[in-house]
Amino acid sequence: MSERVMPGRTDGLITLGAADALWADLTADSAVPTGAGAFTCPPASTRAGYVLLGGYVVATVRASSGQWSVREVEVRQAAAELNAVGMDRQDLVRVGPSRRAPRQECHENTPLRWRQRIIGELQELGGPERAARREAGQPYHLAGIDWRQILVEQTRDGTQRTWWLPRAVVRLLDAAEHTETQWVHAARTLQASAAVTKPPTHPREARDADGRQTTSPQGPTASLRPYNRELEGQLYSVLSKKPGTSRRVAGWACAVCRTAPATVLDHCHEHGYVRAPVCQSCNTQERPDHLYSNDIRVAGRYTRLFHTAAEDWLHHWHRCPGCRARTTLPLPHLAAWTAHVACHSLRPAHRAAGGRKPCGMLRVSWTGSHHAPRSCLLTVSVDFCPLGEHRVLAQVPYRDAAEQFRTWLAETAPAVAAEAGPDRLDGLPDQPRPVIADTNGEGLALF
Template structure:
């Protein structure tokens, strides 16, 4: 039986059991499902001086009797921040598994390691997460979030599995992991007498008009610096081998959403230049659902890339000197834009219970490469047409697609278009660099 919540105490402290009940009660209507036992069950770390609730670090206090407590106001703040988050269950981010990806290393400074915990739960029958869950008698949570209710598992070609979470939850868990790392590092430097009594820094997030999360100066990204042009013109193949690059990337906020800590260094695989540091959510957002060498399925998330957040992504892609000088996009992005935007009016529709529905699934493939534009041809097709009547929608030569994009860019993002062109960069290589193999994810070599 859970403990009864007794607010209004003189010291503002409540027991962990009461805080568990309060957390569940306050977040009952949240878009993000929460779990019971957020402060008392694995992997809560109350005895380490803190617990994670959403994207917030809440300090725990140990009384003279040895009993652990938390400040009730902190639980209410964490619940209010979580309730303010809006989640689109259709906007999913793949979190694994990725072929060829190395096993995440254990790092005691970031005990959450939520991706590693999910991988252990889904793929390792006798992993530490399943062992802990069996010992506790209930599934474990992640920062007080019941992730199993929103995890989507997909199976393709009969055997390949993939795991997906809503983008809002991925960003929230990344924020929690970063905040925990900051808390642990700060606890090592502060006096032992105040290590578990001082309130930690925490995010104060609220959704803006388009559903993004904005973080106040007190949040975990407050210590992160915004990305300028520090790495502009650098080659990824050289920079990735320099010692300390990962630590340097972790010091920036994501260059696209600017609300989450950067975790990866995004680069153009067509020209080899670094674009900017991104968070894991934004880095996966630009990638397609399926990429098979020269074939892309154009999914709904391209609406955000080419409509909702167009300026942010165009500016980001043109951080590559090669793309900026050519006033174009890498071939896979240009192909996706051609199918999603330039050929949108060609996509047929079929009768549906509530009006008409777009036909089948949109796919675009190409022959040749951007290095031989005369022979490169983009083919836009429809898969899984209900009536079986629609196949090829358009065949667009590469040069025509690039010219259409230049016109559209000038109309959609004039500032980005004004900064592009061959006269804007004197040091552009005479020969385009070959596509760089990417080992960070499955079937993503061209992105």
């Protein structure tokens, strides 16, 4: 790699071509695939003064000859951070399509907005611009990540196509988007004040009044404030209409994973209360897998929600005063819990290589409403049995399911159970509120 260090320079600057080669070499064994041309092909913002690599910003420097360069140590640090990221290709998050996603041209100076970029390109199947890009061999990278290698397309009923990416990559790209916003804001502030000649080269770097550099070890959320129940007890329908709420939400770290910037307000669709600001990844993980309005499939991710990270998620769901007062969960979550936990022993298994394998996929539907618990009935069944043997496993009345959940909650998360029920109704709406339509999936907008 003879071009890597520029001759005659002592500050470790390398050309963009050398940086491309170095980035590809350092991340060759990364779990997250990286793209060629990370520094030289759009959406690399070279002329804007920076290049995004995962959740890291590498500043660009323009030499007296007009040639753009970057510092080799920063490329190596960005590669080390990306190499430390693990990725489960089976843990997917839906990223499109969205009817309300705005069209956006991908200029070099355009902010990342990675969801719009992906959706915009995939919706132009067969378009002349896309064909020209393919013939030219232009790599499909976002923040140095080759998203095309890991994009999953799913088709339902032979017509509706959806696109999915691994959760680890979604979190990386969300962090990159937040980092870019913070970097650009810092650069503009410094230019306006003329106090410092250049902006920080990494979101974790800042300079104090004396010009000395200070570093925070907390990563991309270092500039974010933790959520401390500031929105507790507020109705989503009211809060979402207040001006400036979206900007306020973006200043919090995700209340669930605490490692990514918040992008949406998660709320209880049955009682209407705000739970907390969360990142898009956690919001997707929390959402039930609806087939219809009263029918869900219980996918493998519920193992995390109800077992490995149960206490964190139960605490999050009980941020809703309505669910906490009644010591229960919203009906879709209670249905998923009933199928996955309470009816686990009823799920049949078939012989498979290495032992027996649980049959098919659990599915739960319900009739009636939580507002009329006497008439509400949960039906647990098995879909996709290879032998076509199994249908209905159990029918559980709502009140029985809620009582079983209370017992399990006290054993699994005593601290959460101690803050709940029994039916403390002070301050709750006098009349049951209708389920609030979920707007998070349309354009992935805040509200």
